[in-house]
Amino acid sequence: MSLWNRLNCIYFGSDVFKPEGYLAYSAPGKVQGRLVYGSYGRQEDLEFVQKSVNLTGAVLLLRAGKISFAQQVDNAAKKGASAVLIYPDPQDYKLVATTELYGHVHLGSGDPYTPGFPSFNHTQFAQTKSSGLPKIPAQTITANIATTLLQKIGGPDSSSGFRGELQSVSYKLGGVENITVEVNNVLVNKELHNVFGVIKGFVDPDRYVVLGAQRDAWGNGYAKATVGTSILVELAKAFNEMVEKDDFRPRRSLIFASWSAGEYGSVGATEWLEGYMSSTDRSVFTYISLDGVVMGRGSFIASASPLLNGLIEKTMEEVNMPFGSQTMYKMMGGNNWEAKVLRPMSMDDPAYPFLAFSGIPSISFHFISVNTESYAYYGTNLDSKDNLNYQTNKRTSDVMVTAAQFAGQMALRLVHDNLLSLDVSRYSSPITRAVAKIYKRINQLSQSGDLKGISPNWLNLARGSYQRAADKINKAIDNTDVSDREACRILNDRIMRVERSLLSPYVSPVETPFRHLLLGRGSHTLASIAETTNMEQLRTQLALATWNLQGCANAMMENIADIDDEI
Numbered sequence: 001m002s003l004w005n006r007l008n009c010i011y012f013g014s015d016v017f018k019p020e021g022y023l024a025y026s027a028p029g030k031v032q033g034r035l036v037y038g039s040y041g042r043q044e045d046l047e048f049v050q051k052s053v054n055l056t057g058a059v060l061l062l063r064a065g066k067i068s069f070a071q072q073v074d075n076a077a078k079k080g081a082s083a084v085l086i087y088p089d090p091q092d093y094k095l096v097a098t099t100e101l102y103g104h105v106h107l108g109s110g111d112p113y114t115p116g117f118p119s120f121n122h123t124q125f126a127q128t129k130s131s132g133l134p135k136i137p138a139q140t141i142t143a144n145i146a147t148t149l150l151q152k153i154g155g156p157d158s159s160s161g162f163r164g165e166l167q168s169v170s171y172k173l174g175g176v177e178n179i180t181v182e183v184n185n186v187l188v189n190k191e192l193h194n195v196f197g198v199i200k201g202f203v204d205p206d207r208y209v210v211l212g213a214q215r216d217a218w219g220n221g222y223a224k225a226t227v228g229t230s231i232l233v234e235l236a237k238a239f240n241e242m243v244e245k246d247d248f249r250p251r252r253s254l255i256f257a258s259w260s261a262g263e264y265g266s267v268g269a270t271e272w273l274e275g276y277m278s279s280t281d282r283s284v285f286t287y288i289s290l291d292g293v294v295m296g297r298g299s300f301i302a303s304a305s306p307l308l309n310g311l312i313e314k315t316m317e318e319v320n321m322p323f324g325s326q327t328m329y330k331m332m333g334g335n336n337w338e339a340k341v342l343r344p345m346s347m348d349d350p351a352y353p354f355l356a357f358s359g360i361p362s363i364s365f366h367f368i369s370v371n372t373e374s375y376a377y378y379g380t381n382l383d384s385k386d387n388l389n390y391q392t393n394k395r396t397s398d399v400m401v402t403a404a405q406f407a408g409q410m411a412l413r414l415v416h417d418n419l420l421s422l423d424v425s426r427y428s429s430p431i432t433r434a435v436a437k438i439y440k441r442i443n444q445l446s447q448s449g450d451l452k453g454i455s456p457n458w459l460n461l462a463r464g465s466y467q468r469a470a471d472k473i474n475k476a477i478d479n480t481d482v483s484d485r486e487a488c489r490i491l492n493d494r495i496m497r498v499e500r501s502l503l504s505p506y507v508s509p510v511e512t513p514f515r516h517l518l519l520g521r522g523s524h525t526l527a528s529i530a531e532t533t534n535m536e537q538l539r540t541q542l543a544l545a546t547w548n549l550q551g552c553a554n555a556m557m558e559n560i561a562d563i564d565d566e567i
Contacts, residue, residue, distance in 0.1 A: 006184040008139055010085070012149060012177070021100030021140040022185060023069055023086070024264050025112055029137050030182040033059040033082040035153055036174040039162045040065055041072035041086075046079050052156040053175035056080035061149060061174070063164060064140075065092040065374075068348040070107040073138045083181040084138040087146035089164035093376045097147070101140035102218035102379050104263070107132030108513055109353045110270030116510035118275035131511055137183035152177060192260040194268045197236045199243060201252040201415065203485065206283055207492075209414045210255040211235060211407060212269060213290040214262025214350060219381035223388045225262070227396070228290035231404045232256055238408065250415040252285075262291065262350060263379075270353045277509075280358055281500040285422070285492075286414050287354040289364040292378070293403040296369030296391040297322055300332055303345035304363035305355055305499060305519075306426035312363070313337065314421070315409045322367070322402045323395065343373070347514070347521060356514035356521070359500030361422055365406065367399050418488040419477065422495050424470045424556065427502075430518055431549070434526035435463045438542070441530045451535055459546045465553035473556060494556055501552035506544045517548050524548075 010017040012035070036053050039045040041062040046055065060076045064086050067075075076084045088095055106112045111119040112130035141149075143166060150169040154176035163171040201207065213228030220226075236256040242248035261267035273280055286308070300321070302312060316329035316337065324331070333340045345352050351362040368375070369391055377383040389396050413421050438456050445451035473494055480487050503515040504524045514520040522528065529541050 009182040011180040017145050019141050021102050023138045024104035025106045026138040026183050026185050028183050031082045032180045033057045034175050035059050035177050035179040037061045041075050053173050057082050059083045059179050061085045063089040069103045070105045073105045073134045074107050077136050085141050087141045091164040097143040099380050104265050105134050105138050106265045109266040118271050195258040197256040199254040202249045203251040205253050207252040208255050208284045209286045209411050211288045212257035214259045220384045222383050222385045227294045231290050252415040266350050266353050273358045284360050285496050287360050287362040288407050289351040291350045294399045295366050295375035298370040299368050301343050302365040303343050305361040307361045307422040308363050309426045310423035311421040319405050322399045356516040356519050359503045361499050418482050420492045420495050424473050424498050437530040462546050462549040469553040469556035497555040501555040504548050
């Protein structure tokens with residue numbers, strides 16, 4: 001945090017600005033450079049700017065949104081920028097122009113000084129810097145400050161797609177006027193406490209579904225933390241009452257987790273995952289995030305492992321949307337619900353470490369206002385009860401009830417049914433799409449002569465192995481008596497291997513924490529292989545990805561003799 005006697009400052013001509021908002025984990029320092037406007041700071045944005053303005057040593061002025069603060073700063077650093085300023089444009093954030101933004105810029109999750117291992121008080125690891133920590137200063141500014149900067153920035157005109165809605169601003173690209181950014185953030189050690197409640201299962205107490213919510217926030221944090229924590233507590237009370245008064249006997253265990261330091265990059269949750277890495281991916285079979293579940297009313301979105309898509313659909317069929325008699329399934333498009341509801345899980349999603357770091361099928365979901373997918377007050381002091389009530393038409397408590405029903409119904413089915421409600425066949429389509437992109441890329445490179453002696457056929461064979469393994473599991477499910485608990489446990493063990501087997505065993509969790517082959521981040525992912533321009537890297541990563549996918553298919557088989565490994 002910033003020390004009060006050393007505020008972060010921005011110097012632009014005769015103007016001096018001292019914003020109160022800040023970005024945790026920013027590199028400290030004082031740098032000067034030419035002010036350049038880069039829209040949202042996406043790779044395509046910066047590539048467009050580079051055609052007209054040199055970014056080396058520049059201070060980039062970026063609009064918040066589209067991607068995380070950490071991704072914006074990382075993209076800027078890769079282009080040679082010396083610092084980054086981020087502001088909320090009225091086109092994206094309907095905020096008072098003096099509203100301060102808060103956040104973090106660690107391109108990862110957890111304690112960035114113990115990457116890949118826990119920062120528990122009994123561990124004696126030497127301090128290590130995460131590869132995701134930024135090397136350049138970064139600072140948030142208000143829309144008012146951004147207006148002043150953009151009015152004087154000069155330089156070439158930007159395209160229409162680059163322009164926001166600040167008044168009296170032309171959104172020129174800059175590269176003319178110098179600006180100085182001084183960040184005096186100070187790293188402070190804090191003791192954190194996660195809080196857990198557990199209802200033990202009566203048949204398989206060593207298998208858990210975890211429901212979690214962060215309890216910290218920048219400012220009021222009503223939508224960010226208060227709502228989720230309240231739902232978490234009420235669900236714990238409800239399930240406990242079912243056990244004590246209604247003779248409910250869950251087959252598996254329930255963990256209710258209140259996470260600390262969520263705003264600093266899911267620190268509490270990630271440290272717990274790192275601390276119990278050897279067991280969580282084998283015992284925790286689903287994580288349900290309750291963070292930000294109420295952002296508005298009238299619509300619904302979710303991000304999840306494909307394994308959970310079938311369960312999401314069943315739950316939507318059982319729960320009504322707030323303020324109406326229609327089910328969520330019917331209200332969100334019926335057979336076309338996936339296109340309307342499902343979104344890719346972003347790196348700053350609280351459920352992401354569970355999925356991409358630990359290989360645990362996970363979901364986060366949000367009730368939102370129609371025609372919007374965000375809540376403008378996140379990360380500001382305006383995230384209050386009154387502002388959330390405005391978004392829900394003063395029906396926040398009613399939407400909370402529906403959110404609790406949705407999470408509770410999912411958890412109930414997961415801990416009660418003999419057979420886990422995880423559908424392994426749902427990964428077939430995303431795997432096929434990812435392999436098709438690699439096929440197209442390799443064929444293009446082969447035809448141009450840039451790549452020789454490499455075939456994507458082996459990866460396609462691994463894809464076929466996954467499909468056959470999934471079909472065999474589904475056939476076994478069809479032929480299994482679901483009242484046979486031992487038969488179901490054997491099938492459940494095979495199903496639980498899928499997500500964790502999609503974590504690449506060939507990369508270090510210290511350097512590349514999000515190891516998931518499809519949903520992770522790094523050169524090992526299928527998406528990265530389809531885009532890389534490094535031919536030697538392509539050869540190596542293609543081979544490793546092939547064996548990663550084949551290994552997942554093998555792990556799904558009941559017996560070693562059933563493995564159809566022709567690779």
